[in-house]
Amino acid sequence: MVVKILKNMDFSILFAVLALSAFGTVMVYSASMVSGVMVYDVTPEYFFKKQLFSWALGLVALFAGIIIPYKNYRKLFKLILLVTVILLILVFVIGQTSNNAQSWITLPLIGQFQPAEVAKMALIIYLAAIYTKKKSYIEDFTRGLLPPIIITMAIVAMIFKQPDLGTAVIALAVSGLIIMSSGLKRTHLFFMISLAVITSFVLYNFGLSEEQLSRFDGAYQPFQYADDSGYQLINSYLAIHNGGLIGTGLGAGVQKLGYLPEAHTDFIMAVIAEELGxxxxxxxxxxxxxxVLRGFVVSMHSHDNFGRLLCIGVAGLIGIQAIINLGGLTGLIPLTGVPLPFVSFGGTSLLMMMFSAGILINVHAVSRIRKVQQEQQAA
Structure with missing residues (x-):
């Protein structure tokens, strides 16, 4: 079966993932080699070596996602959800604080990682599995639609409480995309949209901290807050402006030299814009x-509802996270601190993104194998 899967892979997705992740590793080195010494007091190669190690693990995760039949996740979705909840609880017990967020834990053999990144993929698997199971009575709101929504909101709330607003928004948006694709009634869809609007209003007015609210000022009035919340965005603008069409050259960017905070994580695209234009x-x-587009195409050709929802969730995750990251560094939305998929520094994020891409490739391969088998039987 593994040989068949490898022969029927979507090589366009594989190429894009490998190219992006390898390129991202190079850009992490370019973006961090000076700030590593000046800001973090480490060697110039420190972040590059960590990202290179994460990329190697990511290749293993990608291969695992490709060869493991995706239907196995449907059988294990309850266990996956349970482990995810335990990890999120551990964050509040033994979690480590970084950038004012308690988001990291360290476990034996595994090392340091971010459970919220795992939770995004776990939610995709859970919602795809549970709404496939409830497909026959999905139009029954209290029995079919509501229970998974309550569980989803509980997990998103745990992520938000860390606090990790960016990851919570992504998890909620991807969950909403899967729910809307599950076959719910139009009246229920209208209710869900209305609930999301009301929740956003309440959250903005009563649920955000002063620091989180200041990000709105930094995004929409950056020059009035140039020494505070607008500092990062202004330097991002300068980096993008400096790059022009072809850039200043790889490694020759100026804004990463202490002017652009978090250049190797949230703002790595600004460094790319400056150096490669x-x-x-x-x-x-x-x-x-x-x-993203191939992911949605694979979802349309999947021969079962679980595979379809799984691909919609994964493609949505990559697309939504990219939009939020790019929106932050261009001032379209407030900064949320989420990495650019496959490119930014971050071991857990890179690992989960490459694994999720492997799932897309697996669904494509299995669907293609089944189509060939059906054609052979029909002949």
């Missing part, structure tokens, strides 16, 4: 778009 940005966006 519009052309470099276009290539990265093109590869991300290819993965």
């Amino acid at each position: 519009f052309i470099g940005v276009a290539v990265v966006l093109g590869l991300l778009a290819l993965i």
Whole structure:
């Protein structure tokens, strides 16, 4: 079966993932080699070596996602959800604080990782499995639709409480995409949209901290808060402006030299824009778009509802996270601190993104194998 899967892979997704992740590793080195010494008091190669190790693990995760039959996740979705909840609880017990968020834990043999990144994929698997199971009575709101929504909101609330607003928003948006694709009634869809609008209003007015609210000022009035919440965005603008069409050259960017905070994580696209120009940005966006669009195409050709919802969730996750990251560094939305998929520094994020891409490839391969088998039987 493994040989058949490898022969029937979607090589366009595989190429895009490998190209983006390898390129991202190089850009992490370019973006962090100076700030590593000046800001973090480590060697110039520190973040590059960590990302290179994460990329190697990511290749293993990608291969695992490709060869493990995706239907196994449907059988294990309860266990996956339970482990995820335990990990999120552990964050509040033994979690480590970084950038004012208690989001990291360290476990034996595994090391340091971010459970919220795992939770996004776990929610996709859970919702795809549970709504496939409830497909025959999905129009029954209290019996079919509501219980998974309550569980989803509880997990999102745990992520938000860390606090990790960016990851919570992504998890909620991807969950909403899967729910809307599950076959619910139009009246229920209208109710869900209304609930999301009301929740956003209440959250903005009563649920955000002063620091989180200041990000709105930084996004929409950056020059009035140039020494505070607008500082990052202004330097992001300068990096994008400096790059022009072809950029200043790989490694020759200026804004990463202490002017642009978190250059190797949230703002790595600004570094790409400065050093490789519009052309470099276009290539990265093109590869991300290819993965997302191919993911939705694979979902349409999946022969079962679980595979369809799984692909919608994964493609939505990659697309939504990319939009939020890019929206933050261009001032379209407030900064949320989420990494650019496959490119930004971050071991857990890279690992989960490559694993999720492997799932897309597996669904495509299994669907293609089944189609060939059906054609052979019909002949």
